[in-house]
Amino acid sequence: MHDLKALRADPAAFDAALARRHLPAVAESLVKEDEQRRAALAELQEAQGQRKGLAKEIGQAKRKGEDTTEIEARGAALRDQIATLEARANEIQKRIDDVLQRLPNQLDASVPDGKDENDNVVVHQRGEVPSFSFEAKQHFELGEALGLMDFASAGKIAGSRFVMLRGVLARLERALGQFMLDTHTGEFGYEEVTVPLLVNDAAMYGTDKLPKFAEDSFHTDDDRWLIPTGEVPLTASVMGDILSAESLPRRMTTLSTCFRSEAGSAGRDVRGMLRQHQFTKCELVSVVAPEESEAEHERMTRAAETVLERLGLPFRRVLLCAGDTGFGAAKTYDLEAWLPGQQAWREVSSCSNTKDFQARRMNARMRKEKTTVFVHTLNGSGLAVGRVMIALMEVYQQEDGSIIVPEALRPYMGGLEVIRPA
The missing domain is CATH 3.30.930.10 (Bira Bifunctional Protein; Domain 2)
Incomplete structure (x- = not known):
């Protein structure tokens, strides 16, 4: 398995290592997928924060005897959004893992070039x-x-x-x-x-x-x-x-x-x-x-x-x-x-x-x-x-x-x- 952080840090070197094994470049597509995954995780984190805030609002409103219908509706929408974002992040992660787990190890520098x-x-x-x-x-x-x-x-x-x-x-x-x-x-x-x-x-x-x-x-x-x-x-x-x-x-x-x-x-x-x-x-x-x-x-x-x-x-x-x-x-x-x-x-x-x-x-x-x-x-x-x-x-x-x-x-x-x- 490969280190995704190292791939992001130097995608050209990663593709060069694959080229030694006569394999096509994949770094650019993996980096794009990872950017989408990280964006989904950022949205997820923000939505989870909003949900915590709504939970506090609901608690305060109930203590005051106020109607919480509108706040709970926003909370339900956030739950759906969180579920969607989690599924999206997991799906992207699975696509990344499916590629990475099929890629061979990177060769040591002392390994000679050659076809067979x-x-x-x-x-x-x-x-x-x-x-x-x-x-x-x-x-x-x-x-x-x-x-x-x-x-x-x-x-x-x-x-x-x-x-x-x-x-x-x-x-x-x-x-x-x-x-x-x-x-x-x-x-x-x-x-x-x-x-x-x-x-x-x-x-x-x-x-x-x-x-x-x-x-x-x-x-x-x-x-x-x-x-x-x-x-x-x-x-x-x-x-x-x-x-x-x-x-x-x-x-x-x-x-x-x-x-x-x-x-x-x-x-x-x-x-x-x-x-x-x-x-x-x-x-x-x-x-x-x-x-x-x-x-x-x-x-x-x-x-x-x-x-x-x-x-x-x-x-x-x-x-x-x-x-x-x-x-x-x-x-x-x-x-x-x-x-x-x-x-x-x-x-x-x-x-x-x-x-x-x-x-x-x-x-x-x-x-x-x-x-x-x-x-x-x-x-x-x-x-x-x-x-x-x-x-x-x-x-x-x-x-x-x-x-x-x-x-x-x-x-x-x-x-x-x-x-x-x-």
Whole structure:
């Protein structure tokens, strides 16, 4: 959500920020609407004052035994006027809010200009891209050949974009999630949290998932939402709170099932596990003082990178350009792992600083001296478990179809060193 006062103070700067995202100017129309709203409120305040004066007149007249019919008629007219002005002010406010809540966050100055993913900037690359003496297979070819990745059974009971992992691959997914949690809680100070998988409208709106992304999420018959990411319940846990400066930074992590409708992705990544309706993700969320969010963004991204480094997976950090930065983000780093089967870099983590954008929607603040200010919130995948498993399977594949288990995961796999056919 945006600060209307800041917009009024510098409408040209507001429109310039929208232009970076290739969006049309709206400041002039919003300022005009706000002027009309403020005029209606001024009239309302004056009418309410007149009504108080009439109430005194009526009281005085009654004490004197005078007829109050004419005064009461004026009072009734004022009541109608007040109701009309209140409705008008509320209607204008709703129109303003409808526009503001659909406008994306303003970009950080360090975000490069650009139209789409082709204009993103590679910050650095870590690890050697593997070469094979044989033709590398994709993860679903490996998983199905192992007899441990079952799309047919999942499709029979749930439809497309679901999978059933069996045996050692099911354990591998569990091991990855536990390894991520242990790394983030043990080394980076994140508090592990078990979160609800169902949330209300307020939580979705506060974390900028409503109204814009309603079609991307699953809605229940009792007006709740299956979480599209653990970011929603973690971040919304401070909704409406006034936090003490001493309690910040607040760092939280969860390993949760996530649900996405994948609306608009028809025909994309239809094979395999890359784009599923249901998946597991380790989420990182930080709530910090405004002056700390830039450093926290770097810290969070490094935490996610550390997991990839420990697993020995080649990856690169990418700074998203203006046209590819998400709706709620002021700045985003994507971490992309190399998939030999696809011969492509694919996203396994997205770490974003939303600054005070979500906090304004949630009314989440902190005490600062004698006043309160909006906190800054950050979120990132630490990491997407299924996508990391895909990268691991393809990077560590052997010619016979077996998969080497990285050393970091072997304690979580009962000492298993190689995954072979069931």
